[in-house]
Amino acid sequence: MEGIVGLTKLFRSETNDLSKGAVVIFAGSEAVCAPFAELLGYAVRDKELALYFSPLAREKDCRPLEWKAGTGYSISSKGEEISDADLIVVLGGLAMPKFGCSVEAVQQFIGKVSKPGGTKVVGVGFMDILKRSGWHFQIKFDSILNATMETEKVTPL
Numbered sequence: 001m002e003g004i005v006g007l008t009k010l011f012r013s014e015t016n017d018l019s020k021g022a023v024v025i026f027a028g029s030e031a032v033c034a035p036f037a038e039l040l041g042y043a044v045r046d047k048e049l050a051l052y053f054s055p056l057a058r059e060k061d062c063r064p065l066e067w068k069a070g071t072g073y074s075i076s077s078k079g080e081e082i083s084d085a086d087l088i089v090v091l092g093g094l095a096m097p098k099f100g101c102s103v104e105a106v107q108q109f110i111g112k113v114s115k116p117g118g119t120k121v122v123g124v125g126f127m128d129i130l131k132r133s134g135w136h137f138q139i140k141f142d143s144i145l146n147a148t149m150e151t152e153k154v155t156p157l
Contacts, residue, residue, distance in 0.1 A: 007124075007147045008043035011089075014122050014143060018086055020048045025082060025113055027057040027106065028091030029099035036091055038073040040124065041065045045073075052082055056101045057094060057109035059083070084115045090141070092125020095133035103138045110139070 001009055015024070024044075026037035037053045044051075051065040053075045061079035068074050088110055094100035110121060123130045123144040130136050130144055 007145060010145050011040045012043045015044050015047060018049060021050060022086035023050045023084060024087045025052045025054055025062055025085045026089045026091060027054045027094060027109055029093035030055045032099050033091040033093040034075055041073045057106045059109055059112045083113050085113045085119050087120045088113060090123045092129040095129050095135050103135050107139060
């Protein structure tokens with residue numbers, strides 16, 4: 001699948017087994033990952049899931065994604081402690097040395113917010129960052145969604 005639509009369709013398919021009210025936590029780097037959590041949240045907006053963003057995988061700072069008519073999702077400024085997540089989405093920015101945190105911190109986060117019976121863990125990144133960092137060996141992902149990008153400057157005629 002190509003482009004943003006391909007990424008959002010793949011993510012949506014990862015939520016097919018979740019029921020109404022299921023808790024989804026996006027763990028990501030501050031600023032860099034937040035728009036991707038909002039975009040992925042938009043892909044499942046009709047599923048009535050409880051969506052949260054946790055900056056730098058801090059379990060006591062899970063911030064609800066709030067729907068704002070006319071603009072889409074926005075991440076709340078107030079954090080809360082969340083546990084018993086049905087789905088944890090590890091965003092690739094966490095694996096970037098300049099923006100993220102240690103894999104050990106993410107492992108601890110997953111352990112603290114997971115349900116006793118098990119929680120699905122999905123990685124979402126760009127340009128193979130979760131593999132290039134070696135995180136795919138250190139975190140038990142149920143799946144990894146990887147997107148690639150090409151950038152070009154187009155000069156108008």
